[in-house]
Each structure stands twice: as C-alpha cells, then as structure tokens.
Amino acid sequence: MRRIFSGVQPTGNLHLGNYLGAIRNWVHLQQDYEDCLFCVVDLHAITVWQDPTQLRASTREVAAAMIAAGIDTEKSIIFNQSQVPAHAELAWIFNCVARMGWLNRMTQFKEKAGKNKENASVGLFAYPNLMAADILAYKGTHVPVGDDQKQHLELARDIAQKFNNDFGVDFFPVVEPLIFGEATRVMSLRDGSKKMSKSDPSDQSRITMTDDADAIAKKVRKAKTDPDALPTSKDGFEGRPEAANLMGIYAALSGQDLAQVIQDHGGHQFSQFKQDLADLMVDKLQPITTEMRRLADDPGYIDGVLKRGAEKARALSEPIMAEVHDIVGFLRP
Ligand code: AQP
Numbered sequence: 001m002r003r004i005f006s007g008v009q010p011t012g013n014l015h016l017g018n019y020l021g022a023i024r025n026w027v028h029l030q031q032d033y034e035d036c037l038f039c040v041v042d043l044h045a046i047t048v049w050q051d052p053t054q055l056r057a058s059t060r061e062v063a064a065a066m067i068a069a070g071i072d073t074e075k076s077i078i079f080n081q082s083q084v085p086a087h088a089e090l091a092w093i094f095n096c097v098a099r100m101g102w103l104n105r106m107t108q109f110k111e112k113a114g115k116n117k118e119n120a121s122v123g124l125f126a127y128p129n130l131m132a133a134d135i136l137a138y139k140g141t142h143v144p145v146g147d148d149q150k151q152h153l154e155l156a157r158d159i160a161q162k163f164n165n166d167f168g169v170d171f172f173p174v175v176e177p178l179i180f181g182e183a184t185r186v187m188s189l190r191d192g193s194k195k196m197s198k199s200d201p202s203d204q205s206r207i208t209m210t211d212d213a214d215a216i217a218k219k220v221r222k223a224k225t226d227p228d229a230l231p232t233s234k235d236g237f238e239g240r241p242e243a244a245n246l247m248g249i250y251a252a253l254s255g256q257d258l259a260q261v262i263q264d265h266g267g268h269q270f271s272q273f274k275q276d277l278a279d280l281m282v283d284k285l286q287p288i289t290t291e292m293r294r295l296a297d298d299p300g301y302i303d304g305v306l307k308r309g310a311e312k313a314r315a316l317s318e319p320i321m322a323e324v325h326d327i328v329g330f331l332r333p
Helices: 016-032 052-069 086-095 100-104 107-113 122-136 147-167 213-222 241-254 258-265 270-296 299-328
Strands: 003-008 035-040 077-080 142-144 176-178
Touching: 003 016, 003 052, 003 122, 016 035, 016 052, 016 142, 016 241, 016 270, 035 052, 035 299, 052 077, 052 270, 052 299, 077 299, 086 122, 086 147, 086 299, 100 122, 100 147, 107 122, 107 147, 122 147, 142 147, 147 176, 213 270, 241 258, 241 270, 270 299
Parallel strands: 003 035, 003 142, 035 077, 142 176
Antiparallel strands: none
C-alpha cells in the first residue's frame, strides 16, 4: 500500500515556496495515490512562540489554501495535527528511539535556533522526531516535500529502521521522499542564497498566498537582481542566484523546463522579464487567492473539513498505535 503524508506549519505568511514546493504537488498526487493525508501541523508551529489567536487564524488559512489550490476534501484527508493524539504519543516514543547525536546534526535546528541555542525550546530540537511520528503514525510510505526537508526525512528513515531493529519487527515502512520539479527550493526575493521563508522579517522577501495583483507586481519589480542580462545557458547561473531563482520560479509556474525558459528569455533585460513573471504569477495565483478569501468568510466550513479529516485520520492511526503499544510492551485495556 502506498500512502502519502505531508504537512505545512500554520505559522503565518504562507508563501510561494510552500505552494510550489508542497501544496501544488499534492493536488497532482491525489490522482495517483490511494491514500493522501495533508496536515496543518500546529504542534510543529508551537516549537516557536505563536500567538493563540493568530495560530487559530493561520490554521484555517493553511486549510483554506489547500482547498483553494485543489485538494479534494472527499478524496484526501485534510486535518490539523493536534486533533489526532497519535502524533504526540508516537513522537514521545521516537524521542526514546532517536539519538541526541542524530538530532545534533540537523541543519534546520542550527538555522532556526541560531546563536541562541540555549534558549531554543526542547520541542524545536526534537522537531524531526515529531515529523517522523506524523508520517509513521499512518505508516506513510511517500512524503512530498521541498528540498529543505530532505535531511529530516532521512532521519525519519533512520528512526523507523532503529525502531524495527530494537524491537525485532518489520513494522514501520522505509519512507520515500518525493521531490519535484524546477522550484523545489524557492529562494528569497531579497537574497537568492536564502530560502523564501515565512519567518523572514522582510515581507518583500516573499510572495504570500494572500498578496493581491498589485503587491505581487511590486514585489517582483523590487526583487534583487544583478546588472547583466538574463543568462543564455544554465552555466550562466554561476554566481547569479537571483537570476536562477526568478527563472526557476517562472519555469515552475508555467510548467516549462528551465531550458525552455532560458531559450525564450535568455539575453533579455531583467525589467522586461520581471513584467512577464509578475503577469504569470498573478495569472496562476490570483484564482487561488480569491477562493481563499471566499473560504475565509466561512470559518465554520473550514472547521467542519478539519473535524471530518481528523476523524478519518484517527481511524487510520488508532490500530497502528495499538500495535505500537504491543510492540513496545505497554499494557492495553
Ligand atoms: N522556500 C521554499 N521552497 C520550496 N519549498 C518550501 N517549503 C517551505 N519553504 C520552501 C516547503 O513547504 C512545506 C511546508 O513547510 P513548513 O510549513 O514546514 O515550513 P518550513 O519548511 O519550515 O519553511 P517556511 O515555510 O519558510 O517556514 P519558516 O520560516 O518557519 O522556516 C514543506 O514541504 C517545505 O519543504
């Protein structure tokens, strides 16, 4: 059986990277996989401080983005993590399986904790164990993610294998990452060496899923570039991360190969290309943004989708967790 699990944190500022690196791919995957679980990972979100009112709003916003982008709420399961107890429970078991040394090597913790490691939450350090639990509580087999999550997925594989070895079972599957297309890592519009991120203090660094056409045009116009014309071959991206990023985004949004985009736009000035890119972004993103706004006016509908999703997710996770209890040696009623 092939089962997809993937998630997005409700930490505000949902952006083009989340869309191209994750949500858009999920829409296609639901045609090919029998079971798809798409989760608003609110337990992950609180590994850094979240205002409770804002967290609720962002949870609904991410769910709305999934629905507006085309996730089918009947065929796929959309839910928020905290409504299904298996995530936190299995994460605790994995806290006891994973090794400190493994987590110490995680680059995302180093990036997010920065110089202030001593002050980071324990949850932020143990974040990858919760991510492994998210997937394995459903015996997920395939996980579509952006390139930035590859290391965490390798850890999920290590945890599954160690659990199986420690207890002498063949229980958890080996999880496969699914990484797609030209824009697996969308970079900041202000600095082509940094990924586009929700937590970047500059709103100019990202296109958010709620930006209107004017905001998109303005951000693209102001995006950092260099003085040269666009490269005419992939080799021309050397030392030009901003050019690579903007052309990569164009390729991903238009559904073309990067080579085709280079052929069509190579040698042009950035000013002209930026206009084309902004038009393309508006064309592709505005229908989703409009639908998100409509859904935002109906929070009862979103909450209903999440509640039904959580019920289905619980029904899948409960028998798996019962077996985990037996394997680990916990008494059951
Ligand atoms: N810049 C990106 N390019 C491509 N994919 C990306 N993803 C995130 N940023 C990019 C993918 O989006 C999914 C959900 O990500 P997340 O909510 O777990 O957040 P994150 O990976 O920690 O990155 P964010 O959104 O930028 O948040 P902050 O600022 O908190 O780090 C994942 O599949 C991820 O790969």
